[in-house]
Amino acid sequence: MEEAGENCKYLGLPNMLNKSKGNIMAFLKDKVRNRMLSWEGRCISQGGKETLVKSVAHSLPTYAMSLFLLSVDITKDFERIILKFWWNWNRSDRKGIHWMSWSILSKHKLNGGRDFNLAMLGKQAWRFLTKPDSLEEKGVILAGIRWKVGSGQMIDIVNQPWLLDDNNPYVTSNHPTLTHNKVSSLVSTEYHGWDEDILRDLFNERDQ
Structure with a gap:
């Protein structure tokens, strides 16, 4: 088995993380943006786009959301990237019209990805409560749950x-x-x- 180096990744995140959450979030934004760009130019129906967004784009930051509380600005950046793909990126000039606002398209999810992010973090807290021996370093989280x-x-x-x-x-x-x-x-x-x-x-x- 090879030793993992600094440039390796685990579950979509860099193997080595520094203290700057901004750098981690920038990595995630680039990852989502690059995945969207890989679909550019393909003849994809709106139904196909919806499937790609729900099954692929939304799943990319899931592991990070179970570890970090994303800022509202980062969540909005993800929304903007997805909106560009939804309205524009099957056109050569990338000048699509946003026929509906994001608040209308996603009104059944009142706070966008924020509630999902909090739910993922809540799962970690639940695991610590129900399986107290699962991790060694958990004192900070246990102090607040x-x-x-x-x-x-x-x-x-x-x-x-x-x-x-x-x-x-x-x-x-x-x-x-x-x-x-x-x-x-x-x-x-x-x-x-x-x-x-x-x-x-x-x-x-x-x-x-």
């Missing part, structure tokens, strides 16, 4: 961040009953809410 309590069946009462406290979302009560039990055991099946009797018996005032 919180459980949102639904049924509570997956959340340990102690040692997991689920309380509504920005400074310390962990339970500080030390009753032995709390260990190895889930948050769902604190919920009243009759009233579909917290079992206040249990809370008073097991938790200190701060946690209550």
